Amino acid sequence: MAKRIDVNDLNVYYSKFLAVEGVSINIEPKSVTAFIGPSGCGKSTFLRTLNRMHEVIPGGRVEGEVLLDGDDLYGPGVDPVTVRSQIGMVFQRPNPFPTMSIKDNVLAGVKLNGQKISKSDADALVEKSLRGANLWNEVKDRLDKPGSGLSGGQQQRLCIARTIAVKPDVILMDEPCSALDPISTLAIEDLINELKNDYTVVIVTHNMQQAARVSDKTAFFNIAGTGKPGKLIEFNDTAAIFSNPEQKATEDYVSGRFG
């Protein structure tokens, strides 16, 4: 559990379009790393390359290495399905499976990986995962109701429960709070702080206060202009990025002068 990620000189392409260029970054286990930057700078694209989700979009490919505890995600013979079961992802908009109950949503990933699970183990795992996502007390009486009946914030925590139920090493979050109200956002941020004890967490956010509140390290991405590739400008301790950035562009962005 909780593995480190090392990215070496990664280029991300959509067909011939170079979307992200030359990113090298080391993400420590059991830490929260935030990606910030203006819209279109490639931070979400880069995040998706960390569990090969960018390949879902036709033409998506990379050059370079992404190492999970030293194992290259893009090595020959590596199945993206295996990668994704070890590096989970939470999306911008809550996306519980609408046709499944809350319980089945939590178990969706576990049942996928071909495992048979006894009913008592399943019940225990559902409770553990929902507790891990701070959702248990709110839904324990309606586990058989559809997941789509929950509020947005609850749905997002259900998605986090679903992700941690498969016991990943890393959890990626792509702007997990952008569709949520402030109270739900706070609940998710508290949860991220707890997840850090067991998992490596990487979060993309548009909200700089959020990055400052939840992350240990922050990476600032920027783009030189439309059609140009996004680049990693600065990566440092969150405190340093927000109080004492090395790059002018980072300072301009975090102080609100652009973006």
Next chain:
Amino acid sequence: MTTNALTSKSSTSGRAGDKIFSGAALGAGVLILITLFAVAVFLLIQALPTFMADPADISGGEGFFAYIWPIVIGTVIAAAIALLIATPIGLGVALFISHFAPRRIAGPLGYVIDLLAAIPSVIYGAWGYMVLAPALVPGYDWLAANMGFIPIFEGPASQTGKTMLTAGIVLAVMVLPIITSLSREIFLQTPKLHEEAALALGATRWEMITTAVLPFARPGIISAVMLGLGRALGETMAVALVLSTGGLIPSLIQSGNQTIAAEIALNFPEAFGLRLAELIAAGLVLFLITLVVNMIARAIIARHKEFSGAN
């Protein structure tokens, strides 16, 4: 005297558009109900003499029920064969087009399938009569020789191939494009979010389809199959051409059996008086079958409403 500033007249022209539109929509909706009602009334009135007549005067001489039930069963069997064959193939082709085929192939293939739906049924009938039926004879002989212990494959097999099974296969080919194009459209509408959710949990493509696509598309698949069933139940020309009719027999590879639609089409031109009423009564029964089947389908869809994702 105070005037309410909110009661301005400026919006009256906009209102007129609203009124025309809601009137037109209401009119269209009511028209459907009237049509359905008128069909039902027509069938009932015209069929009435059949139910009043002396059972000995009905074709077969044993009353309407004895006359109708063999062809009801024939109709249901033909439609069932068609759906049993067409549903899995149609869903498979639709999934291939929507989720497996490269875009370059998917587009033209979808277009060809849509074209198949536009071929007139008489052409399918002619093809079934002239090409398919003779081609199936060796297969029927084999079935009769090796599987003959099962009543539906009891020999001797028809030597023209004009059997219930052939009719069912022709119907399957006819309903295949309906099921395929409708379910393809529904598969394509699966929210990307849900597909990605499944993939991000470590689903293979097939697991993604079973967890995200198929449950989402379930009501649509049922509707597609129902529309296919509607065509299979009501199909006249193809069955009339392909099937060598006769009394009800269990074997699907001998001549025999009949469907309601073909029975009406074959006998209608020379029918008058009580015979005409009989045929219309048969039409009424067909109408009821489709109604019941559709109600069952609606009930199945409604039973899972809570989990449809519409909320």
